[in-house]
Amino acid sequence: MSSIPSLQVESGKVVLAGQxxxxxMLPRLTDLQLALKDAASVPNxxxxxxxxxxxxSAAAVLLWRSWGNCWPEGLVISDLHRQVLERVADLPREMxxxxxxxxxxxxxxxxxxxxxxSNLHGLIALFGQLLLDMAHLLRSPKxxxxxxxxxxxxxxxxxxxxxxxxxxxxxxxxxxxxSALQLKNFGADLFIIxxxxxxxxxxxxxxxxxxxxxxxSGSAMTAxxxxxxxxxxxxxxxxxxxxxxxxxxxxxxxxxxxAMPLIVLWASGVALFGxxxxxxxxxxxxxxxxxxxxxxxxPVANLLIGLGKGLVFGxxxxxxxxxxxxxxxxxxxxxxxxxxxxxxxxxxxVILVDALFAVFTRHVGVxxx
Amino acid sequence: MSVPVVELAxxxxxxxxxxxxxxxxxxxxxxxxxxxxxxxxxxxxxLLREMLGLLRxxxxxxxxxxxxxxxPDQVLQRNVRRRLGMLFQHGALFSALSVFDNIAxxxxxxxxxxxxxxxRLVHLKxxxxxxxxxxxxxxxxxxxxGMFKRVALARALALEPELLLLDEPTAGLDxxxxxxxxxxxxxxxxxxxxxxxxxxxxxxTLAGLASHVAVLAEQRxxxxxxxxxxxxxxxxxxxxxxxxxxxxxx
Numbered sequence: 001m002s003s004i005p006s007l008q009v010e011s012g013k014v015v016l017a018g019q020x021x022x023x024x025m026l027p028r029l030t031d032l033q034l035a036l037k038d039a040a041s042v043p044n045x046x047x048x049x050x051x052x053x054x055x056x057s058a059a060a061v062l063l064w065r066s067w068g069n070c071w072p073e074g075l076v077i078s079d080l081h082r083q084v085l086e087r088v089a090d091l092p093r094e095m096x097x098x099x100x101x102x103x104x105x106x107x108x109x110x111x112x113x114x115x116x117x118s119n120l121h122g123l124i125a126l127f128g129q130l131l132l133d134m135a136h137l138l139r140s141p142k143x144x145x146x147x148x149x150x151x152x153x154x155x156x157x158x159x160x161x162x163x164x165x166x167x168x169x170x171x172x173x174x175x176x177x178x179s180a181l182q183l184k185n186f187g188a189d190l191f192i193i194x195x196x197x198x199x200x201x202x203x204x205x206x207x208x209x210x211x212x213x214x215x216x217s218g219s220a221m222t223a224x225x226x227x228x229x230x231x232x233x234x235x236x237x238x239x240x241x242x243x244x245x246x247x248x249x250x251x252x253x254x255x256x257x258x259a260m261p262l263i264v265l266w267a268s269g270v271a272l273f274g275x276x277x278x279x280x281x282x283x284x285x286x287x288x289x290x291x292x293x294x295x296x297x298x299p300v301a302n303l304l305i306g307l308g309k310g311l312v313f314g315x316x317x318x319x320x321x322x323x324x325x326x327x328x329x330x331x332x333x334x335x336x337x338x339x340x341x342x343x344x345x346x347x348x349x350v351i352l353v354d355a356l357f358a359v360f361t362r363h364v365g366v367x368x369x
Numbered sequence: 370m371s372v373p374v375v376e377l378a379x380x381x382x383x384x385x386x387x388x389x390x391x392x393x394x395x396x397x398x399x400x401x402x403x404x405x406x407x408x409x410x411x412x413x414x415x416l417l418r419e420m421l422g423l424l425r426x427x428x429x430x431x432x433x434x435x436x437x438x439x440x441p442d443q444v445l446q447r448n449v450r451r452r453l454g455m456l457f458q459h460g461a462l463f464s465a466l467s468v469f470d471n472i473a474x475x476x477x478x479x480x481x482x483x484x485x486x487x488x489r490l491v492h493l494k495x496x497x498x499x500x501x502x503x504x505x506x507x508x509x510x511x512x513x514x515g516m517f518k519r520v521a522l523a524r525a526l527a528l529e530p531e532l533l534l535l536d537e538p539t540a541g542l543d544x545x546x547x548x549x550x551x552x553x554x555x556x557x558x559x560x561x562x563x564x565x566x567x568x569x570x571x572x573x574t575l576a577g578l579a580s581h582v583a584v585l586a587e588q589r590x591x592x593x594x595x596x597x598x599x600x601x602x603x604x605x606x607x608x609x610x611x612x613x614x615x616x617x618x619x
Contacts, residue, residue: 021529022451022479022528022529023448023451023452023528023529026451026479026481029481030481054562056529056561057490057493057494057497057529058482058486058490058529061486061489061490061493062486065485065486065489083560084560087493087496087497088489088493090496091489091492091493091496092492092502329510330464330510331464331465331508331509331510332463332464332465333464333465334465
């Protein structure tokens with residue numbers, strides 16, 4: 001018994017033999033399809049399928065299609081194989097095509113707008129829930145989830161110190177080095193202190209840390225809450241009568257809001273140190289002189305603005321991360337899409353809020369010469 | 370005598386320092402439905418994973434359809450794997466794909482079938498596991514437990530396998546549904562002439578489906594043969610497992 005599927009035409013009779021299975025057909029699929037087409041093109045032929053060793057449904061579909069979706073006139077076949085073909089014959093003739101909607105620009109843009117609005121709505125709802133939780137905690141302070149809060153403070157704060165320090169230091173060195181090259185040309189070496197002080201403390205420190213933290217802690221929060229949704233852990237919490245917003249969302253948001261100003265302070269400090277080192281090597285500006293003149297060049301309001309920004313950025317990042325985490329549907333695609341959305345939205349919002357800060361604090365902390 | 374579908378010879382599996390299987394041998398012929406029994410932690414699922422080639426035994430050989438799974442020839446390997454289907458315990462459906470796409474996935478991966486052919490095959494498989502064509506649009510998360518298993522079975526059958534491996538096929542189904550599922554697999558087995566190896570704890574499933582039983586204990590197969598013969602074996606595990614139900618199953 002040969003295992004190779006074969007087709008022979010003998011005096012008006014088509015004889016099929018061998019293993020007509022998907023695995024056996026694959027190596028010579030195109031030849032078989034052509035041979036079948038040829039054989040079926042002549043009408044009123046006898047099809048002898050009694051020599052078939054095996055006929056699986058893939059082969060049955062192939063035969064059925066080459067017969068033009070109907071039974072041939074003269075078909076000799078065993079009952080077992082006839083059953084397989086009958087299954088194929090019983091399928092509805094026309095498969096319903098998957099609904100395809102044409103792409104229209106207004107529809108697409110409208111969809112985007114609606115999605116943005118629904119996200120905004122969801123974020124406000126989550127914020128409201130947070131306020132209610134806080135009010136509830138004020139009335140019964142015993143329920144404050146201290147353990148989760150401190151765990152989040154450690155995870156998103158203390159553990160972020162090395163990476164923020166490294167990035168801050170390098171940015172400080174780079175800005176100081178590049179500015180020094182320019183300042184030297186004008187003989188305005190001393191202004192390096194103003195440039196570094198204002199730019200790092202007021203602007204770069206908070207924004208840089210926010211971008212890092214959004215990628216680091218924000219994505220982790222979304223993924224964690226998302227997986228808890230997928231594995232129904234969130235539902236398990238609710239059945240135990242534990243509020244998911246109080247136990248899962250609130251500690252994350254409070255933790256990051258509290259941690260961010262601290263990381264901003266740390267990263268700004270390290271960046272300034274990097275800038276000082278570069279200034280010392282490039283412009284021969286001693287560290288002592290730099291530190292002495294820093295408070296004069298940079299009013300303390302800038303530090304407060306920087307820390308305030310850190311506080312707000314931390315809140316925004318955690319709120320957005322938690323919101324997208326709770327939106328995850330139980331499948332892998334949704335998890336990755338929401339994590340991406342969380343990070344992208346968080347960074348965009350941070351920069352937007354930063355612009356608002358710049359506009360509303362334009363008269364504060366800028367030294368008048 | 371044709372080539373045995375599954376041939377395990379001298380399998381040793383070692384986790385850390387602990388032997389899971391020691392010099393284990395088993396030969397399964399065409400058309401047999403073998404229930405693999407054993408206590409918790411006796412390495413049933415591990416043995417199944419070795420048959421699939423997901424795990425490599427420390428010693429010994431696994432041959433499927435006469436081809437050694439450690440055969441270096443990639444094409445030969447792939448062809449062997451296309452001849453087997455696996456129903457994972459939790460279904461392992463791709464959660465990002467719809468039911469239709471889940472079943473179509475292995476067919477599309479062959480890269481030589483056209484869409485019309487694939488669509489007909491998918492609808493055929495859906496009909497085989499007694500699901501509606503309209504269920505094809507659903508996502509795995511929207512399915513009930515019983516439907517999930519059926520879709521997983523349809524996907525396992527997509528490539529027209531000759532060997533089907535089942536890991537706890539009825540776990541998590543209520544008795545009524547589990548009986549339906551067993552009947553369904555049994556009917557498909559008779560129709561398609563499948564060889565089945567299944568791991569199960571459920572006596573009903575075993576009674577309804579298996580023609581042969583292999584008992585895994587003491588790191589080896591202590592008994593293998595037709596169901597009624599194995600049940601009379603005098604071994605503490607066998608008597609413990611079947612217990613008072615021994616009569617009922619016969």
